[in-house]
Amino acid sequence: MVLELSQISSYCGLTYMSLLTAFDVETVAGFVFGEDKDAHMSCLSHVKHGAALSVVWGLVSEEVAHATKESLVAIKDDLHNNQTKRWQAIGTLKHVLSFVNLPWELKKHTINFLLCITDGCVSGEYLGEHSEWSSYMPNIFTALQAIKMVIMYAPEPEVRKKSFALLKAVLADIPDTQRFDILKALITNTDSSSMIAIFIDIVRREMHMEVCNSTSVKEAPDSNNEMHPDMPFWTPSVLELVESVLRPPRGGPPSLPDASDAVLSALNLYRFVLMTESTGKTNRTGVLSRSNLVKAYNEWLLPLGTLVSGIMTENKNDYDQLAVDTVCTLNPLELVLYRCIELVEEKLKQSTT
Template sequence: MAASIVDRLRDAALRCCQDEEIEDLKASTQDFLDMLESPLNNLELRKESSANWLAQCEQVLQEAVDLLDPSLPSGLVLCEKIGLELPKVAVKFVSLSQACQDHCLSIIEDLAENCSPREMFAAFMEALNMYTTSETLICCIPLVQGLSIVFSRLKRRQGQFFQEASIGLLALVRLAAQDEGGEEEEETPMETVQGMDGHNVFTLGQVRAAIVNDIVQLAQTVRETCDTVGVVEQREYFQQRLGMFALQILGITGEKVACPGTEVPVSVMELAELLPFCGLSLLRLLTGDQIEDLIETTSDEISEQVNGKNTKKLEASKGAALAVYWTLFNNQVAEAAEVTLKSIKEVLQFSGRRGIVAALSVAASLLTGQSSRPLSSVAAKGLALVDTILELVSSLTYSFDDEEAERWLALVLRIIPTLQRLQNVVVYALNVEMRRQGYAAFKKVIQDVVPEAARLQCLQMLINDCVSPSLVSLHLILIKDEIARAWPPSPQQQKEPIRDANPLRERLHTGAFASPFISNDVLDVIGSVLRPKNGTPPDLPDQIDSVQSALNLYRFILIRESSGKTNHTGILSKEALTMARKQWLLPLREHLGGVSVGLMGEADEMSSAMALAIDNLQSVVYRCLELNEEVFAQL
């Protein structure tokens, strides 16, 4: 049967070479493709003998390679006449055996090297879009390799072709970087068509790695193509698109290349070397608006909506962060990217608080994963980069202008996403040490980077949107520490000299600056926990941690104000005391009583422990009520 198919394939090839009429050529081309694909559809033979079936597939594909030999006049003619449709069929054989892989790649290379590069670009991209699915991922490998050859042959409009190709290639990279079954899927052999070739066991990891490596190599080919563009403006635009492409690849595949150990993945080195060529500076990517500028320059306003730009920004930010990470922790990458630790510190110092916030935002982009839980390998690198940036800027001082409201309001909006990503590490990290490291970084950002006048507003916004009561509790404890640190000195202490390098501390000492932590804004934060937006008592026992911390904070301020005979926060006014008693404490006492009664009816160990926690919380509420009433009676 195999001989019959081979003969019919030869006959179809001969007719393709001879036919000149469009309809005749279309019919003969379809006959050739049908004959080439027919072994794949021979299910009867496959069931009888998979070995014979595989041999037939290899024999027919080998015959196609011989018929398409471009060194023969007939082979060159055949390539030109069926080249547009052939790639879609040829790549179907790629997963059968090593021989089929070799034959398929030979066909793709012959087409790419000898047919019109523009026509082959269209053919390869059509096939690539068709096979960019989880089930047919392996079929894309020879197509990407063929595109590399095509780009090396293009002589005009290279930038436009790359713009079109980059959309499909990035979609392919995103698919290749996806996790579809957890971490264990990397070790699961990918199903093969014949399921019996012991030399042809493909793992999903191998296929993904091959695709990423081939696309990185394609980017290197495109880099060489850039040099051939004669018009300066067109070349610069081409380079910008290539730079964005390199950053996005690095960002998309970051969870794969950010592997444990100190060895730098080859793809990181090659992509890092592309950045300076494309006019991109890691320093400007890290501390400025170069990513934003790049997005605006390389975005198609007609076809790219806001979500598309947001995706590009996140991917490019991750790519920049990973490049900076490897730069800081590997000298080889530092040389390729032309960056040093000293140069990063100098730029951070020059850019001020705004640049530092931008740098932390880029670094924190590594703390996001494809699920709600950060992936540990990348999150660890993100935390290391955040810590390094914070260490670099720990000794820097800021212009006092940064403290003015019109200056820091924009910074608050910029820093909130970074703080939220650090929160996610605290909540979702896989080990205790990473959670501790995440919260330590969170505190450093709040205390060392966020302007003094904006810290309470930042924490209030985070508390309002936080879904973790334990994390809200930590934020309230941090607010308590800030209140203690910013508390105005007594009249006697104001007379004493202060020797503090921080000008803000001096202004606090002299009373020239009123910290938001020493104002009635703090009461608003407490109220947001004890009486949420809906006006009902908090959800107990789920929110017991945050409620207890809010009560402790209220008691701390109440005692401090009353003992010092001050009222900086307004907590001792009749209105504030009455509001706290009627809207916070009394409804909470009644609610706790109902929860306690409900828990008494349950006899399991967890309910007993929760009942004990509710009892402790009730004692805090009673103490707050007593203090409130004592102070009110003295007014």
């Protein structure tokens, strides 16, 4: 049946590229639905599922690919070399990854295909109009969410590993100026502490890379909060990100030990920013301003320290497995937390404004 459908698609002029970029898909859907297109918009996602699966079956079966008389190698090369088409393809193939009931084998082939077209692609700055690339970001964001779910639930370690590589590749393909906002949105829309920790760690790595690549960090004589054009991650927004984990919007300290992965990652990010700004004699994030130091000390670190100390005291003399696991989980967090407290206390002694 798949072979026959592929032949029909080919007969109708629907190439793999047109299916991936979704242009002809929407055109055909509009033709089929006619004047009632708006009333059938809810069906469009199913149409796009079908478009994505048509391509994936070509990846799975050589017979299906041969029936379409198309070169998947040429298509991969075209997508690899064209950012707009690549984003469109990612937006189409996300439907395979997000569809819960599809076999993992199909998702595995989709991951491999996406890795091929994003391998080595580093966006930097997108050269198109702002309105053009920004229109693709919602699709890219939902694609990243779909990849996130594969990382969390794929039964095979190799699939999870490749999915994580794909996550980083897609993020690298996003314009520098948008990448932080996308990561922040992913963190905000994630309940898993481990995934939040992964996203925060990616933020820290991005910031480290910007420091390494920017001579301005070493040469800038002034200390201000203005964003350097080559360092879009080094803004006050990073402190807001840390605060969202260490002092959740609902108020009070985070839930421990459940959120320990996210909290540890946020503390490591805060420590990294604090030490880097101090060493470089910069203050792009505002982390060294006295008001932010006082806020971090009184509202984030001390309440967290009280919570951690209480939990550790409660469990240190208890030898059941849950208590042992809790202590082991909080040990590294406690070490980083008290190092952060020491650093902030040191900076507060030096700060007069």
